[in-house]
Amino acid sequence: MRIIARLNIGGPAIHTVLLTAGLDTGRFESVLVCGAVSPGEGDMAYYARERGVRPVYIPELRRELNLLNDLIAFVKICRIIRVEKPDIIHTHTAKAGALGRVAGILYNYGKRLLRPFGARNDIEIIHTFHGHIFEGYFGSLSTRVFIIIEKLLACFTDKIITVSEEVRKELISLGICRADNIAVVPLGFELEKFLTIPECGQGEDCFVANAPRNDKWGVDSQFRIGIVGRLVPVKNHRMFLEAIRDCFPRLRRGRNDISLKFKIIGDGELRDELERYAGKLSLGGDVEFVGWQKDLVKVYSELDIVCLTSLNEGTPVSLIEAMACARVVVATEVGGVPDLLGQVVEERDGFSIRERGISALSKDAQGFARALAFILDNPGAGKSLAQAAREYVKTVFSKERLVRDMENMYCNLVLTKV
Secondary structure, X not given: OEXXXXXXXXXXXXHHHHHHHHOOOOOOOOOEEEOOOOOOOOEOHHHHHHOOOOOEEOOOOOOOOOHHHHHXXXXXXXXXXXXXXXXXXXXXXXXXHHHHHHHHHHHHHHHHHHOOOOOOOOOEEEEEEOOOOOOOOOOHHHHHHHHHHHHHHHOOOOEEEEOOHHHHHHHHHOOOOOXXXXXXOOOOEOOHHHHOOOOOOOXXXXXXXXXXXXXXXXOOOEEEEEEEOOOOHHHOHHHHHHHHHHXXXXXXXXXXXXXXXXXEEEOOOOHHHHHHHHHHOOOOOOEEEEEOOOOHHHHHHOOOEEEEOOXXXXXXXXXXXXXXXXXXXXXXXXXXXXXXXXXEEEEOOOEEEEOOOEEEOOOOHHHHHXXXXXXXXXXXXXXXXXXXXXXXXXXXXXXXXHHHHHHHHHHHXXXXXX
């Protein structure tokens, strides 16, 4: 029984759907339980339907804290557990992780009270941390409370999974659980459609797709730079806009032949505010807000550089998809991003060149702008980084690897208690 708060656009939803649909049906029966998507969020219910997954919906299970809704959701989860009698409960995201694990814990203790001398046949409880939820989301007091709750829940959790080594290190440093009870299982995706997208440019003298090759820039060279994600505070799109503003003077100096186009793909609570901020920075004519897009192959095909300016991340899906498409990535050094982009190869003024992309410090718009300018100045370097990125993600983040890893973990957990 897999539980997630909601199937909104992002890695956790993709992850849970692929596992529910992909596990060997000869050995596993899966049920996916999920809640409602909040207004303004992209809904990935279509993704589940396309893969034959029919979730059990609990409308009261929502991202927002609401004592009445949370209590109703908890009672419904308990009822589903009594009906399904799962061998394993695997929770994802914070809200579902708390409600689902408490329900599983109470179910286990209830069975022991009813059968005090019977054989132990507890439900195995697993929780996946998909990101660094203790930074960038809540105030300091709320964060301390959440850490205490997670420490208590970890005492009753048979296995904790993280999607990156950086998240694992954070959980250990916060004392949430023992190192030997944490496993790193990277995300997995259906990457085939991205791996077939042609690389940007046809040679080192022309990084941008479809641009002329008669000189370094061409008469009408156009660079397309985009960012993909929810328009919410933790994604820090304001920094993206500020970096664009700072980047223009560097690029315009002696290069009036360059055309820059910027796209913000996604939607959310901050859209109106960000559109106003783009106008305030005099970027209204250069930045296009395109909302959520289902055809991601088309989205990435029309970009040369993919950015991420988040204050916090686990393993960002947009970067993995961009890397699979052989697009060069510029991102802030948060969460699992350093793991994704690899070791630092060279430190520059305000940014770092890594094995598979470029990183800048969080909240440093000028450093981010310098990173963008570096890529535009060095198309050959950008192409090399994009090629290395594609080779990396196609093996590490495959759907097949994810399903195989999780099947092995489930079997090992159950068999060790038999």
